[in-house]
Amino acid sequence: MTVDPRTELSDFLRSRRARLSPDDVGLPQYGRTRRVPGLRREELAQLAGVSVAYYTRLEQGNGHNVSAEVLDSIARALRLNDAEREHLNNLTRSKPHKKKKEQRSPLRPALRHLLDGIAVPAYIGGRRCDILAWNPMAAALFGDWGELAPRDRNWARMIFLRPECQNLFVNWETKAADVVAFLRLDAGCCSDDPELAALIGELSLRSELFRQLWAAHEVKEKSFGTKLVRHPLVGEMTLSYETLRMPSEPSLFLTTYHAEPGTQSAEALQLLASWGKDASRAGASARTQA
Template identity: 65%
Template sequence: MNADAGQPPHAPAPEPLDGRAELSEFLRTRRARLQPEDVGLPNFGRHRRVPGLRREELAQLAGVSVAYYTRLEQGNGRNVSGEVLDAIARALRLTDAEHAHLTHLAKPKQHKKKRAARPQRVRPALLQLMDAMDGVPAYVAGRRSDILGWNRMAAALFGDWGALPPEERNWARICFLHPESRTLFRDWEQKASDIVSFLRMDAGCYPNDPALSALVGELSVKSEEFRTLWATHDVREKGHGVKRMHHSLVGDMTLSYETLRLPDDHDQSLITYHAEPDSASAEALRLLASWGADATRAGTAGTQK
């Protein structure tokens, strides 16, 4: 199937995300979540007008002047060094993903606008590999949480993505705009939080991506829950873990997932799901393979922008 998930022909180009505002809000929200006692400082709480560390406290911990840190938190990271960013990341107790996001926001690379426009394609051999993964739901996700390719078991588990218009084959849209996702994922709130965190990582890497700006704008208008999560500025890398699910055909399942970033395209990841051997969830997957896979199809979203 070949389709284009780009903007409608006469739709106005969405405004790119404001890099200065993104940097400012990210630093402010990270600072707000820390209390003085978290970093070994005395807490004179009665004088605090806002939650979290003061700017001067954060500057002291990072070993920079208050004026320098204030300029950075106002979105002016143009000439900041990697060493200073490392010091601020340590002071803010940032995770590796948050540290990387801070670096992307403070020191954006000029070539990223060009890369963001590169079409997303799944290699035919990778599609063949997923088709050969009998009994294992597998799909490829790309930038903006686009679903680029999948096997029959993924369609049986998550829904027939091939029946959706190409622009709807996107985890963020499915999660926030398709009510059935709330039934499928028992831990829907965590799934929603994870997706927004992944989009935040994308926004740091590709601030000039018009399709990402359009997606964020659409979801911000249509979903209050998305707006709330987007405002937290939380970021996480795709990884591994466990999802509790309820499928209309086979009932409850507890499945482990693995995210494998592709070595030749770090914007694409292969995600697989499996159950513990000899478990009730493994039996449910076997039943799903026999009952549901015939009604669905493997596929690819074609060329995505």
């Protein structure tokens, strides 16, 4: 499966236009009956201050040489959030070039030392939702990723293809939607990545839910929030997560999970920490038997 920037741009703009109604943007509803939901092209063009022909060309995937001012006007008219604006910019700037096999550089030792010194679950991730390194607390919480093949240390493959990982998140569908939104943002800036294309193709073949979520064209940046995690040994925990980009290596990010002090979730994390590697082994056994 390939990721075509022209098709991505066309489908993304159509999907964003379809979610708006005239009432949303203060336009009167008159004229012919609407056959499909959302704004018409001419209405969106009017809101953005561009000609219908110009916007039509853009929605057909002809995004090269579009000025930043025009993109900003269209983004405002479509009411795009920050992640969606970034995605739109990526899609219009994307240019096909000769594909090269990606050379992964080993993580700097200092980053691994940093992970080991963090007292809460933490891991370093990269593009395509890959998991590159983690600390013992992350293994105790999520399972020992070291037992997986490197290609399978990937949130998308785990969420959609591993039932034991699906059981880990109480609101699994939300986690699944987030992962797809992260992948979609990656696809916008790295459309020529053969590994990303292969991942999307594999998940599209093996998961009906992935196909549905991918067709929605939602995009999201990794940031912060709260997850309800169901651990097989200590039960449910409400954990907050924070994602920090590496300034010197923007494709890498550090994610940590922590619980509010004094809560039952904090006590559960401390219990996992005291068990160390035994928690990872026992948790893996419990997930297999579930």
